[in-house]
Amino acid sequence: MEEVAEVDVEDVENEKSQSTETLEVVEALASNEKPKFVRLPLTRIKHIMKMDPDCSLISQDALFLVTKSTELFLEYLAKESAKFMGMGKRKTVQKRDVDAAIDNVPSLCFLDGALE
Amino acid sequence: MEKAELSDDITHTFALATDQYMVQVEEMDDEQEQLTAENTDDSNHDPIDKVGTPLREQDRFLPIANVAKIMKKAIPETGKIAKDARECVQECVSEFISFITSEASDRCYMEKRKTINGEDILYAMSSLGFDNYVEPLKIYLLKYREAAKSDKNLQPSELAFEEAADESYNTTITSRNLIAAEPGGTETVIYTYQDTNIHQFQIN
Numbered sequence: 001m002e003e004v005a006e007v008d009v010e011d012v013e014n015e016k017s018q019s020t021e022t023l024e025v026v027e028a029l030a031s032n033e034k035p036k037f038v039r040l041p042l043t044r045i046k047h048i049m050k051m052d053p054d055c056s057l058i059s060q061d062a063l064f065l066v067t068k069s070t071e072l073f074l075e076y077l078a079k080e081s082a083k084f085m086g087m088g089k090r091k092t093v094q095k096r097d098v099d100a101a102i103d104n105v106p107s108l109c110f111l112d113g114a115l116e
Numbered sequence: 117m118e119k120a121e122l123s124d125d126i127t128h129t130f131a132l133a134t135d136q137y138m139v140q141v142e143e144m145d146d147e148q149e150q151l152t153a154e155n156t157d158d159s160n161h162d163p164i165d166k167v168g169t170p171l172r173e174q175d176r177f178l179p180i181a182n183v184a185k186i187m188k189k190a191i192p193e194t195g196k197i198a199k200d201a202r203e204c205v206q207e208c209v210s211e212f213i214s215f216i217t218s219e220a221s222d223r224c225y226m227e228k229r230k231t232i233n234g235e236d237i238l239y240a241m242s243s244l245g246f247d248n249y250v251e252p253l254k255i256y257l258l259k260y261r262e263a264a265k266s267d268k269n270l271q272p273s274e275l276a277f278e279e280a281a282d283e284s285y286n287t288t289i290t291s292r293n294l295i296a297a298e299p300g301g302t303e304t305v306i307y308t309y310q311d312t313n314i315h316q317f318q319i320n
Contacts, residue, residue: 037260040182047175048213049232054221060264061234061257066216068256069241069249070178071186073212077205078190078197085195093191095200098208107245114211115204 038067045070080105177206216240 045067049055078093080101085093102111183206187197219240220232234257241249 037256037263039186040178044175044178045213048178048210049217051176052214052217052221054225055217055232056221057231059231059233061261062220062232062237064260065234065237065253065257066213068253069216069237069246070209070213072249072252073246074183074186074205074209075190077208078187081201081205082191082195085191091194092196092198093187093201094198095204098201098204102208110215110244111208111211115207 038064039071040067042067077101077108080108177210180206183209215244219244 042063046058046063049058049063049066077098081093081097084097084100084104085091088097102108180202184197184202187202187205188195191197216237217232217240220236223236223239224230224232238250238253241247241253
């Protein structure tokens with residue numbers, strides 16, 4: 001009997017969506033340019049992290065990971081908000097779309113009530 | 117009486133002292149921007165960061181321009197973003213950072229460590245419902261470290277990689293994808309491990 005190697009479709013799709021950036025990085029490396037790894041200011045992010053009284057020292061890795069994940073989160077929040085804009089047949093993402101995303105998406109629950 | 121005279125003397129000395137006698141509170145602000153529990157409090161005034169510079173309102177958030185740019189990339193081409201939506205997202209993002217940091221620093225505290233490392237951040241992601249970020253982040257981190265190591269000659273002091281974290285990364289990375297690029301080469305190859313087979317994708 002022949003065993004068919006199963007390709008995990010989800011994995012491939014995840015790879016695709018997360019990899020446009022990775023691709024940019026890889027291409028930059030290939031052409032000997034210094035790749036731009038983050039699009040947010042590291043120092044500012046460190047400041048925000050340090051606002052937490054229990055936070056003392058932060059390793060380079062940790063700072064990078066927080067910065068990168070913040071970018072991913074930012075994209076995610078924008079995408080989810082845009083869905084509500086689409087449902088309202090509008091072309092502009094408005095605050096109410098962001099609010100709707102917070103109310104309806106489970107992983108965004110932590111934002112509920114966090115905004116003044 | 118002797119005693120009275122003595123106290124008189126002391127008072128006298130104080131009165132004549134040319135230096136002002138002040139109570140000085142030592143600020144623990146010299147140790148690498150270290151904010152400890154002792155010198156921060158929960159009251160509403162601006163937290164003091166290094167040498168008495170108050171933290172401005174806008175320093176709590178990321179620059180709106182960066183936020184807007186990343187948002188734009190994520191929404192459909194034709195979409196626009198209202199100003200209040202941008203500001204709202206800006207706040208949400210800072211909230212996210214605090215959320216992750218809080219979880220990570222809790223774990224650190226439990227394990228009696230002072231430095232938040234990459235592992236703590238990934239653990240926080242996972243336990244807060246952002247598990248899907250963990251794998252991509254590990255890949256980004258690998259690339260970042262590689263690039264940083266090649267720059268090591270320029271800025272050795274900036275690369276304080278925690279060796280312990282390195283160890284744990286090497287053993288826990290189960291990522292099935294490895295992206296390899298030869299610097300100076302024109303080819304870029306992505307190796308994907310599927311069970312025991314290695315698939316190769318080439319991108320030029």
